[in-house]
Amino acid sequence: MTPHDGTLMLEVGSESPAGQAPDASEDVSRLLDENESLGRELLRCYEQMSLLFEITENIAHLGDAATIQAALIRRYGSMLNVGALLLEDGTRCQVIDGYESLGRPLPANGGVIRAALHGEIQRVRESQRALTCRLDAPGSSVELRGAHAMLGSLQQCNAPQIVLIALRHHSDAPFDTGERLAAESVLGYGGHILTNALMLRQVQQMAMETVRALANAIDAKDNYTRGHSERVGWLAKFLGRALGLPPAELQHVEWAGLLHDVGKIGVPEWILNKPGPLTSEETAEMQKHPRLSYEVLKPIASLESILPGVLYHHENHDGSGYPERIRGEDIPLIARILHVVDIFDALTSTRAYRTQYSIDRAMEILREGAGRVTDPRITDVFIRSFRQYMRDSQADYLERFAHIALGPAPAASD
Numbered sequence: 001m002t003p004h005d006g007t008l009m010l011e012v013g014s015e016s017p018a019g020q021a022p023d024a025s026e027d028v029s030r031l032l033d034e035n036e037s038l039g040r041e042l043l044r045c046y047e048q049m050s051l052l053f054e055i056t057e058n059i060a061h062l063g064d065a066a067t068i069q070a071a072l073i074r075r076y077g078s079m080l081n082v083g084a085l086l087l088e089d090g091t092r093c094q095v096i097d098g099y100e101s102l103g104r105p106l107p108a109n110g111g112v113i114r115a116a117l118h119g120e121i122q123r124v125r126e127s128q129r130a131l132t133c134r135l136d137a138p139g140s141s142v143e144l145r146g147a148h149a150m151l152g153s154l155q156q157c158n159a160p161q162i163v164l165i166a167l168r169h170h171s172d173a174p175f176d177t178g179e180r181l182a183a184e185s186v187l188g189y190g191g192h193i194l195t196n197a198l199m200l201r202q203v204q205q206m207a208m209e210t211v212r213a214l215a216n217a218i219d220a221k222d223n224y225t226r227g228h229s230e231r232v233g234w235l236a237k238f239l240g241r242a243l244g245l246p247p248a249e250l251q252h253v254e255w256a257g258l259l260h261d262v263g264k265i266g267v268p269e270w271i272l273n274k275p276g277p278l279t280s281e282e283t284a285e286m287q288k289h290p291r292l293s294y295e296v297l298k299p300i301a302s303l304e305s306i307l308p309g310v311l312y313h314h315e316n317h318d319g320s321g322y323p324e325r326i327r328g329e330d331i332p333l334i335a336r337i338l339h340v341v342d343i344f345d346a347l348t349s350t351r352a353y354r355t356q357y358s359i360d361r362a363m364e365i366l367r368e369g370a371g372r373v374t375d376p377r378i379t380d381v382f383i384r385s386f387r388q389y390m391r392d393s394q395a396d397y398l399e400r401f402a403h404i405a406l407g408p409a410p411a412a413s414d
């Protein structure tokens with residue numbers, strides 16, 4: 001047997017079933033390890049993706065930007081499993097409630113952390129990319145020194161850019177690349193959702209201001225109804241809330257109140273401001289205003305839901321109103337609400353043909369007309385809740401209804 005043969009023998013021997021087992025089992029075990037670690041990585045990616053989806057999905061339905069931002073930041077903190085979370089907005093660094101401890105509570109204002117991470121904050125603000133580092137904060141507590149930090153940017157249009165600083169105790173695991181990428185995604189999506197919410201609010205605000213301007217233009221036409229549309233809008237929303245309407249409907253009710261008399265734009269001013277009683281022709285002219293309001297607003301698609309309120313706000317419960325003489329629950333709820341508060345505001349305001357009634361007399365007249373003129377249940381809810389509002393929110397009442405509280409209050413003759 002040559003040495004070569006021997007080598008061969010050895011090589012052959014190493015490939016024999018007896019010698020093959022250790023190498024193969026190492027390979028298998030290495031593959032299994034790799035597989036397991038890939039599996040763990042995959043699971044972690046899946047968890048991060050589902051968290052990302054859950055966070056963005058949940059916050060997208062919250063509505064206003066402040067609530068969305070608060071929820072996003074809380075979920076961000078729990079996703080990263082951090083001890084402390086701080087919000088830096090360019091002017092101050094604020095510790096987030098519920099994330100204020102790294103073994104011991106952080107200093108309340110976060111100033112030390114902001115100063116220690118000044119350069120990193122600037123870098124994140126400029127690049128809008130998340131970064132990780134160790135916190136070097138001389139003079140701070142032992143818990144803070146060497147803490148793991150991750151900084152991420154939350155950017156939203158028309159609002160200061162926020163840098164979120166997440167901290168973990170130095171004895172905990174540092175933030176890894178997967179967490180940094182997940183943080184970037186959550187804050188990126190969150191920023192888009194916040195921007196959309198802010199823009200939606202701006203559009204709504206603009207629409208509301210336009211509606212108010214229109215309502216003021218109508219009221220200005222009639223010397224005696226200044227502020228009437230604004231008050232009816234507020235009172236309608238107030239009554240809607242007392243009746244338990246959902247928030248979206250409250251908005252419709254308020255808009256319907258603001259715009260219910262928009263059709264008066266088509267009624268001659270001398271009729272609107274006539275000091276004495278109206279002739280039958282003048283009354284007929286005046287009674288055209290609900291339908292005129294309806295016709296003016298009908299082309300505006302976003303105001304479709306308020307049209308029934310506008311058209312039927314002078315329909316009486318017993319069918320004696322106008323323009324269609326419908327009765328009872330055939331009158332849409334929004335119109336029944338408007339009818340009550342419209343009458344209340346008319347009674348408590350001075351008109352061309354009479355001075356204002358006192359609040360007690362106005363409530364009395366409303367009660368007398370309940371079931372005949374207005375819906376009895378809605379009238380009852382209004383009287384009770386308005387009396388309670390006068391008691392519980394006296395300052396607001398005095399400011400909003402100064403003309404009732406301070407105006408000529410003696411009971412006037414009809």
Ligand SMILES: [Fe+2]
Nearest residue numbers: 260261313314
């Ligand atoms: Fe009206």
Ligand SMILES: [Fe+2]
Nearest residue numbers: 232260261342
């Ligand atoms: Fe009115």
